[in-house]
Amino acid sequence: QVQLVESGGGLVQTGGSLRLSCAASGRTLSNYNMGWFRQAPGKDREFVAAITRSGSSTYYADSVKGRFTISRDNAKNTVYLQMSMLKREDTAVYSCAADKSIPFMYVSVDAYDYWGQGTQVTVSS
Numbered sequence: 001q002v003q004l005v006e007s008g009g010g011l012v013q014t015g016g017s018l019r020l021s022c023a024a025s026g027r028t029l030s031n032y033n034m035g036w037f038r039q040a041p042g043k044d045r046e047f048v049a050a051i052t053r054s055g056s057s058t059y060y061a062d063s064v065k066g067r068f069t070i071s072r073d074n075a076k077n078t079v080y081l082q083m084s085m086l087k088r089e090d091t092a093v094y095s096c097a098a099d100k101s102i103p104f105m106y107v108s109v110d111a112y113d114y115w116g117q118g119t120q121v122t123v124s125s
Contacts, residue, residue, distance in 0.1 A: 002027045002098050002114040009094060009119030012086055016123070020081040022096030022116060030054075030074040033104045035112060036081045038092035038121075048094070049081060050106035059106050064090075086123045093118040 008020040022034070035050040049070035050059045058070050069082040079096055097112035105111040 002029075002032065004096050004098060004114055004116035006094065006096055006116045006119040009121045011122045011124060014086060014088060014123055014125050016086050017082070017084045018086065018121060020083065020094055020096075020119060020121075022079040022081075024077045024079075024098065028074075029072070029077040029079070029098070032098040032100050032114075033106065034070075034072060034079045035097045035099065035106055036070060036079075036094060037097060037109065038090075038094045039118075040089075040092040043092075045095075045109055047107045047109075050104070051079065052104060083121070086121075088123050088125055091121060091123045093120050095119075 003025045005023050012018050033052050036048040037045050038048050039045040047061050051070045051072055055072050067085045072079045095118040096116045098114040099112045
């Protein structure tokens with residue numbers, strides 16, 4: 001089993017940046033594809049970004065493409081989400097998730113086996 005803990009959320013002004021971290025324990029993170037999702041109040045959880053086990057491939061939602069970057073450091077058992085040019089509509093609870101299945105259905109919430117509890121990101125004007 002994998003335990004995931006997110007950090008790095010907070011309050012930031014429009015146009016600002018934040019870097020989220022997702023630290024894993026219990027199993028080696030390199031065994032898992034990883035994803036970031038977010039959920040705003042009253043809305044469904046939505047896909048943000050994903051990265052394959054080795055980090056060789058990354059995927060982004062259209063709404064964040066060009067602004068967010070997902071990366072991982074398997075030696076540190078950590079995945080990151082660098083967020084730039086933040087907008088008010090990016091306000092949400094951001095959660096990381098781990099998936100061990102093949103193929104990697106990265107957009108689907110149901111594809112992921114383990115989830116963190118999330119970290120709040122609030123973007124103010």
